[in-house]
Amino acid sequence: MFLRGIKSGGVFNPAYTYLGFPGFFVIASVLATLGLTFYRLWFEDKRLRHLPPKVPGPPIINQTFYHMQDDLATNAIKWTSEYGEIYRTRTGTTDWIWLNSGEAVKEIIDRKSSIYSSRLLNPMGFEAASGGRRVVFMPRGKQWRTIRGIIHKLLTPKAAKSYAPIQVFEAKQLSVDLLDSPQDFYMHNRRYTASLILQITYGRRLPKFECDEIRKIFEVLVRFGQIRRPGQWLVDSFPSLANFPPFDLVSNWRQFGKECHLKDSKIWMEFWTQMCQEIEAGTAPHSFGKGFVNSNWAEKGLDELQAAYVLGTMIEAGSETTSVQLNNTLVGILSRGQEVMKAAHEELDRVVGSSRTPTFDDEKNLPYIRAMVKEVNRWRFVNKFGTNHYATEDGWYKGYFIPKGAVVMINIWGLQYDPKRFPEPEKYEPMRYYNHKLSAAESVSAANPNLRDHWCYGGGRRICPGMHVAERSLFLNIARLMWGFDVYHAKDENGVEIPVDATFGGMIPGATAAPQPFKCDIRVRTPQHEKILRQEWMDAQAEGLKLEDINFEGAEEDVKA
Template sequence: MPATLFAVLLGGVAFILYRIRQIGRRPPGFPPGPPTLPLIGNLHQMPSKQAHLQFQKWAEEYGPMYSLILGTKVMIVLSQDTVVKDLLDKRSNIYSSRPELYLGTLLSEGNRMVLMEYGDKWRMIRKTIHNMLNINASKSYVPYQDLENKQLLCELIDAPDRFIDHIRRYSNSLTTQILFGHRTISIDDPRFIQLFEGFHKFTQIVGSGSSALLDLYPILRKLPDFMLSMRRYAKELGQREKELYVSHWLEAKNGIKSGITVPCVCRDIVKAQEIEGFSDELAGYISGSLLEAGSDTTSSTLIGFVQAMIIFPDVQKKAREEIDRVCGDRLPTMDDEPQMQYIRGCIKETLRWMPTTPLGMVHAVIRDDEYMGYKIPKGARVMYNVWGIHMDPKRHPEPRVFDPTRYADDYQTALESASNADVSKRDHFSFGVGRRICQGMHISERSLFLGISRLIWGFEFEKARDAQGNEIIPDADQLTEGLVAMPQPFPAKITPRSEKHVRIMRGEWDKCQSMLDKEKQWKEAPLSMRS
C-alpha cells in the first residue's frame, strides 16, 4: 500500500474516532448544564416521570439558560421570562421552527401543524387559521359556548363524580361546534372517546424514550418494524387518527356545500382549500389539530381550576362573593366579565398555577446564534420551561399558592399580555410564544370565563373523603405524563349551592331545548350568527 494512501486512511480513521469521542460532550462556549457522559451526554439523567420538577431544579442550579447534550443533539432550556422574550419573541424569525420528531411526523404523515417545521406550508396554514380565529371572529361563537356550558351545569348536578368526563365533553362539544357545526352531546360518544384516548396516546408516543432515541440516533430508524414496536404502533394509531379527522372534515364539508351546516370554521377551510388546492387529508388535519387543542387544553385548565378550589377554599369564597355581587340570582354572562376582575384573576392564575404544557412546545433554531456570550448552534432544540418560569419565586412570590390577586391590576387580554414589551407584565406563558403562539386564545378565554364563573356560581367544591372519613388532599405537583399535562385524576365533592340554584340551572338548560332538534343538534344557526 503506498505510504500516502496509508496516511490518508489512517487520518480518516483518526478523524472518525475523534468525532465519535465528541458525541455526548458539551462543546466549549455552550450554556452550562449537568455533567455529561461519552456518547450519551445527559441522556441518562433525563427524567421519565414528572420531568417539569427536574427541569425546574436544573434551572435553579444552572441559571436562566442551560444546555443538555442528548447524544448527537443539543437542547437549550430557557427558564426566565426575559430570555424567552429576547430569543423566541424578538428573534422569532430564526427560532420558530420545530425539531424533527420522527415518530410524531410519521404518525401524522407530516400534516400536524404543531409539529411542522417553519416554512411555506406552515405559513399558509397559520394564515388560514388566523382569518378564522381572530378576535372579531371568536366573538361570534359565544352562543355555542353558552349552550354547552348550560348542559355542563346540569351534568354536574346529575353525576358530579364524573366531573372530569363532563368538563371534557363541554370543551370538546364547543370545539366541534366551532369547527364542524355539530355538537358532542354525550360522554359516551365513540368519536369523543377516540379523540381523547388517541391524543393521549399521541403525546405519550412523542414524549417516549423510544421516540427520543430515534430522533437522537437516526441510524436506528433503519431497523425493521418488528424490532421497533413503537414505530409499528405509531403507524397503526396514525391510520385511526387520520380516519377520525378526515371523517369529521368530510362530514362538515358536505354539509356546508349542501347548506345544512350551521356557521363554523370549516366554512373558511373550504374556501381556503378552493384557493390553495390542498388535499382533504391536510384539511382534516388542519381542523383535527384545532380539535385537539380546543378540546384538551381547555378541559385540562378547568380540571386544574377545580383542584385549586378544593385546595384553596378561601379563593372559592372570594370568587363567589364577587359573582353574587354582580349576578345575584342569574347565571354570569360574557357581559359581566369586565366587572369580575377577581374571576379574571382566577383564569390567569389557573393558567399559571397549572400550565397544560409545563415544558412548552420545543422550538428549533434555523441558524447559529449567540446570546449572553453563549453559542446556540443551528438545529438546536430550544425549550421554554413554562413550569420553571411560572414557579419562579422572584416572578411570583409563593408560586405554589393559588392567588388571583396577583392580577388585581392586570386588565390585559391574553393577546395584549403576550405582546407587552415589558415581559415582566406578561401574565403567563401557557398560550405559547413568538410566531407559534396559540391562535385560539380568544376563544379559550371566553370558554374559561363562562366555565369558571358559572361553576363557582352554581356549586360548592370540597375535598372528598376516604372510607375512613379522612379528607383526600390532591397533590397539585403530580401531573399526567405527555406533551400536554393536567392534574393526576383526583376525587372531589361537588354539590349545588342550593335547590334554588338547581332550579335556575335546569331552567336555563330547558330554555335551550327549543333551539335543538330531537338529536340535540341546532335546528338552525343561533339568531346572532345568521348572515
C-alpha cells in the same frame, strides 16, 4: 414490548411507549461518527466554547432519560435555580437551550421568531406517526405558513368573540350536568370542551360524553400522547437512526408510527367525508369547516387528507385543553380549603347577585375570577413539557452562543415557579393576579417582559392560536361554577375527607398536565341558584342553538382570500 393507551376509571391516559430499545452495539458506529464530528467541531469552531452552561450527565446519553421522566418539572425548576437565565441539556445529538427569564423569551423567541419558529426533525412524531401532516410538528416553510394562517384566522380575538353563543349554550348544559351528577364533573368538563371545538370545526354538538365522536377523538389523543413526549423515542433523540437500516431490525418504531397515522387519518377523513356529503346534500350545519370545505384549499397546495388534518389538528388541540384546566382549577380550589371559594363567592355575590348567572360582560368587574384563570395557567399548563423552537440559524444572547440545529425551549416550569416573582410558587393563589389588568394576549404583546402574566401559551410564531377561545371558556365556566356551587373535599364512608394530590405527583403520566382522576363534593349553593340554572337551560333548549347566527363568514372569507 410496549404498553398501549389505557382507559382507567373512564379516563384515557397516554401510556409510555418504548419500542425495541436497541443495545448500544447496534448504534455504536453511528455514535462514534457523531462523537468524532462533535470533537472536530469543538476544536475548529471556537464559538462552541460559548455555549450556555450544561447540566452534567453521562457521556452520549446526557439528559435523554431526564427528558423522559415525569419529574422533568422538578428538574427544570431545580436547574433554573442552579444555572440561572439560560442553560443547556442534551438528548442524543441535539442541544436543548432552556430560557428561564421573561427577557430571554422576549428577545429570542418573540423578537427573533424568524430564526426560532421551526421544529426539530421528529422521524417518529412528524414523519411516521403523522405522515408529515400535523402542523404542531411541522417545520417552518410554505406549508406551515399556509396552515398556520388558516388556523389563526379561525381563532382571532374577533372570531373568538363570535363563538360566545356556543360557549354559553354548552356552559349552561355543564351547570345542569353538575347539578344532576356532580360526581362525574371530570367527564362533564371534557364533554364541554370537545363539544365546543367540534361545533366550531364541523357544526356537531356532543350532548353526552359517551358517544362515538368523543370515543374517536380520544383514541387519537391517546396515540398523540404516546408519540409527542420528548425523549420518548430513541429515533427522535438520534434522528440519524431513521436512515440507519440496522436500527429498523431491532425496533418497530416505523411500523408503530405508520399504524398510528393510518388510524388517525381514517378518523379525520371520516369527519371530513361526512361534511362533504352533507354539503352535497344541502344538509351541512353552519360551521368553519363547511366554509373551509367550500374554499380554495386545493389552490393553496393542500390535498384532501392535509385539509382534513387542518381541522383534525384543531380538534386535537381543543378537545382537552380547557377541560384539563377546569379540573386543575378544582384541584387548586380544594388545595386552599375554603379560602379561594369564599373569595370568589364574595365577589360574585357583590357584582352579579343571586338573580342571574355571570356573563362575559361581567368580566371587567370580576378581577378575582380573572385572577383564578391566570393563576391556573401559571400553576398548571396543559402541555407539560412545553413546545420546542428549532434554531434555523446561529444566534447569540448575552455572550452565549445558540448554534443552528439547537432546540430552544421556553422553560415554563422555571419561569412560572420562580420564587422571586411568584412567592410560594407551588401554592394556588389567585391574589397574585388580582391587580393584573392585561389579558393573556395583551400580556404577550407587551414590550416589557415583566408584564407577561404567564407563558403557558408559548411565544413567537408558535404561540397557541386558541388562547382567545380558551381564556373566554375558562372565565365563563369558572365564574358559573363559583356562582352556583360550593366545592368541598369528598368524604369516605367514615366521614373522613379524601385528600386530593395538588403536587406534581398528582398529574397523570405523559405529556399533559391533567390531574389524576379525583373525587370532590360539588353542591349547589342554594335552591334559588339551582332554580335559575335549571330554568336558563330549559330556555336555552327551547330556543335552540342557531349556528347560522354565528359569524363564521369572516373566517371563511379570510381563508378564501
